[in-house]
Amino acid sequence: MASLDRVKVLVLGDSGVGKSSLVHLLCQNQVLGNPSWTVGCSVDVRVQDYKEGTPEEKTYYIELWDVGGSLGSASSIKSTRAVFYNSVNGIMLVHDLTNKKSSQNLYRWSLEALSKDSSPTRVIVSNGDYDREQFAENSVPLLLIGTKFDQIAETKRTEVLTRTAFLSEDFNAEEINLDCTNPRYLAAGTSNAVKLSRFFDKVSNPQPGYRYRILWHDLRILDHVMSFFVFL
Amino acid sequence: MSFLVDSIIMFTSQVLFFGFGWLFFMRQLFKDYEVRQYIVQVVFSITFAFSCTMFELIIFEILGALSSNSRYFHWKLNLYVILLVLIFVVPFYIGYFVVSNIRLLQRQKLLFACMVWFTFMYFFWKLGDPFPILSPKHGILSIEQLISRVGVIGVTLMALLSGFGAVNCPYTYMSYFLRNVTDSDILALERRLLQTMDMIVSKKKRIAMTRRQMYQRGEDQNKQTGLWGMIKSVTSTQTGSENLSLIQQEVDALEELSRQLFLETVELQATKERIEYSKTFQGKYFNFLGYFFSIYCVWKIFMATINIVFDRVGKTDPVTRGIEITVNYLGIQFDVKFWSQHISFILVGIIIVTSIRGLLITLTKFFYAISSNKSSNVIVLVLAQIMGMYFVSSVLLMRMSMPLEYRSIVTEVLGELQFNFYHRWFDVIFLVSALSSILFLYLAHKQAPEKQMAL
Numbered sequence: 001m002a003s004l005d006r007v008k009v010l011v012l013g014d015s016g017v018g019k020s021s022l023v024h025l026l027c028q029n030q031v032l033g034n035p036s037w038t039v040g041c042s043v044d045v046r047v048q049d050y051k052e053g054t055p056e057e058k059t060y061y062i063e064l065w066d067v068g069g070s071l072g073s074a075s076s077i078k079s080t081r082a083v084f085y086n087s088v089n090g091i092m093l094v095h096d097l098t099n100k101k102s103s104q105n106l107y108r109w110s111l112e113a114l115s116k117d118s119s120p121t122r123v124i125v126s127n128g129d130y131d132r133e134q135f136a137e138n139s140v141p142l143l144l145i146g147t148k149f150d151q152i153a154e155t156k157r158t159e160v161l162t163r164t165a166f167l168s169e170d171f172n173a174e175e176i177n178l179d180c181t182n183p184r185y186l187a188a189g190t191s192n193a194v195k196l197s198r199f200f201d202k203v204s205n206p207q208p209g210y211r212y213r214i215l216w217h218d219l220r221i222l223d224h225v226m227s228f229f230v231f232l
Numbered sequence: 233m234s235f236l237v238d239s240i241i242m243f244t245s246q247v248l249f250f251g252f253g254w255l256f257f258m259r260q261l262f263k264d265y266e267v268r269q270y271i272v273q274v275v276f277s278i279t280f281a282f283s284c285t286m287f288e289l290i291i292f293e294i295l296g297a298l299s300s301n302s303r304y305f306h307w308k309l310n311l312y313v314i315l316l317v318l319i320f321v322v323p324f325y326i327g328y329f330v331v332s333n334i335r336l337l338q339r340q341k342l343l344f345a346c347m348v349w350f351t352f353m354y355f356f357w358k359l360g361d362p363f364p365i366l367s368p369k370h371g372i373l374s375i376e377q378l379i380s381r382v383g384v385i386g387v388t389l390m391a392l393l394s395g396f397g398a399v400n401c402p403y404t405y406m407s408y409f410l411r412n413v414t415d416s417d418i419l420a421l422e423r424r425l426l427q428t429m430d431m432i433v434s435k436k437k438r439i440a441m442t443r444r445q446m447y448q449r450g451e452d453q454n455k456q457t458g459l460w461g462m463i464k465s466v467t468s469t470q471t472g473s474e475n476l477s478l479i480q481q482e483v484d485a486l487e488e489l490s491r492q493l494f495l496e497t498v499e500l501q502a503t504k505e506r507i508e509y510s511k512t513f514q515g516k517y518f519n520f521l522g523y524f525f526s527i528y529c530v531w532k533i534f535m536a537t538i539n540i541v542f543d544r545v546g547k548t549d550p551v552t553r554g555i556e557i558t559v560n561y562l563g564i565q566f567d568v569k570f571w572s573q574h575i576s577f578i579l580v581g582i583i584i585v586t587s588i589r590g591l592l593i594t595l596t597k598f599f600y601a602i603s604s605n606k607s608s609n610v611i612v613l614v615l616a617q618i619m620g621m622y623f624v625s626s627v628l629l630m631r632m633s634m635p636l637e638y639r640s641i642v643t644e645v646l647g648e649l650q651f652n653f654y655h656r657w658f659d660v661i662f663l664v665s666a667l668s669s670i671l672f673l674y675l676a677h678k679q680a681p682e683k684q685m686a687l
Contacts, residue, residue: 016606027440039491039494039495040425040490040491040493040494040495041429041490041494042487043429043432043433043436044436045433045436045437045439045440046440047440047441047444061437061440061441063433065429072263072600074498074502075501075505076498076499076501076502076504076505077498077501079501080422080494080497080498080501083422083425083426083497084429098266099265099266100266101265101266
């Protein structure tokens with residue numbers, strides 16, 4: 001299990017979903033008072049303790065790279081943005097729970113980042129379409145974050161949460177739903193905080209090429225084989 | 233009977249335009265947003281539909297389609313509806329959505345929206361005073377009052393866009409103005425950008441580390457009691473926080489630098505793409521066009537100056553003038569009436585199509601540039617307002633491009649406006665806009681290579 005000296009996590013998502021507020025909350029433990037448009041990329045550093053209290057305790061400085069912009073930007077902006085996607089250790093995909101389009105756009109965001117990544121261990125060949133199998137094989141840990149949770153009416157909550165559950169399955173990632181203006185959602189001990197630290201642990205200590213999920217068709221073949229043996 | 237048939241035709245075409253506006257809104261403007269308030273989409277499509285119907289009526293006028301009575305009736309109806317929309321409906325909804333965005337005024341949304349509307353009406357009315365647009369025989373509450381003011385705003389917008397477009401078009405098309413950008417320039421800038429980001433990261437790590445140490449030491453020092461402990465804690469935290477603020481200032485400066493480097497790189501990438509485009513066949517064609525456009529632009533500025541200086545308003549339209557020239561000077565005889573109708577139809581058709589297309593493209597660009605999740609509704613409604621006023625005034629100005637026999641309907645419907653004033657006003661604003669665009673583009677062009685060498 002190798003540990004890295006530089007841990008870089010990308011924070012991607014549509015314009016206005018709350019990436020800058022989220023990064024500020026994660027790194028400064030404070031709510032961002034005056035959010036404004038991000039030009040280019042803004043970086044912040046989060047101090048994360050790995051295996052606190054054990055003899056293997058290590059403190060990591062996780063760099064959160066908040067890349068601004070939208071999917072419909074000019075190609076000159078896209079090619080300049082690609083500079084930030086090099087040697088990425090993890091990606092946080094941020095979407096706005098009140099805006100369905102921002103969740104749908106996450107497929108394109110993740111493809112943009114993963115296909116531009118030039119380090120040799122990452123091979124994603126895509127023709128621009130979403131491919132579920134590639135996401136299952138992808139070795140860059142992903143985390144799905146839904147913002148503006150407080151702006152959803154109580155009646156619509158189950159519908160929204162079902163939608164995000166499908167999304168997290170597609171990305172083979174955990175999901176967190178929160179409101180970036182309220183630190184209570186990430187308080188120590190909440191399931192959100194646990195998922196967050198699990199994600200950061202995965203990012204700073206990458207397991208070499210290990211598939212965490214069996215693909216469905218593998219399972220079905222297994223099923224057939226088992227039923228065959230039953231009849232014998 | 234024919235009136236009924238005509239009305240059905242008009243109504244069908246209006247529904248078609250409405251559908252087109254709806255689709256445009258959904259596919260182009262609100263590509264990345266979710267439409268939550270359908271009223272915005274409806275209002276936008278209605279404005280678009282009625283504006284296009286006006287153009288359609290002009291075409292029918294030239295072609296002589298539909299009977300003259302029903303044309304007149306539909307003109308009047310259309311005009312009333314579009315004025316209603318532009319002066320009452322759209323501003324009210326703009327006020328309503330602006331008020332909804334502000335948290336403080338949530339309770340009395342309608343009341344505040346009405347207040348905003350009354351303020352708008354006040355300024356709208358005041359707009360008419362400095363301009364000699366009315367003849368004294370009109371009363372206070374007549375259609376002419378409203379149209380004249382809408383016309384002034386619309387003509388100003390048209391002239392501004394026209395002036396800027398006339399200058400920007402050759403500037404963008406011609407490759408003469410393209411700066412030379414090589415791949416190594418871009419790579420060097422990207423490297424600098426990444427280096428700056430790395431420096432920001434290392435400084436932020438230091439800040440985080442120092443903060444953590446201060447926090448831990450602060451905990452230890454809370455256990456220390458006595459005078460000596462208190463003095464020690466004060467001095468060490470002070471130097472700690474001084475250090476922090478110094479590093480924070482350096483970080484702020486570096487972040488500003490990184491933003492500038494990012495924008496510079498984007499510009500260089502865009503220039504590189506334009507250079508590549510200019511080498512293609514399409515690019516060369518546009519380059520060639522650019523030379524023509526620059527001549528046209530210079531001629532238009534010249535004509536605008538002449539018109540203003542010599543206080544001259546063109547009496548005849550280009551079609552009749554062209555026919556006159558061909559008949560009198562070149563001696564070619566042909567059926568004037570027949571050709572004048574067809575040529576005006578083609579000319580007016582081209583003007584209409586290019587102005588609609590140009591306006592929609594410009595509006596889309598503006599919308600992408602300035603809208604965000606919260607303000608998208610307001611901005612779309614503002615754009616609908618601009619679009620409506622633009623189209624109404626282009627009908628006004630188009631009168632000059634049509635031969636005399638077709639002008640009468642426009643004059644009849646719009647009332648006794650001082651059309652000459654509008655043309656003069658257009659020339660003035662066009663001149664101002666074109667000259668300031670030239671100045672602006674010249675400065676921007678000069679500044680860019682200097683910036684590159686400084687960085």
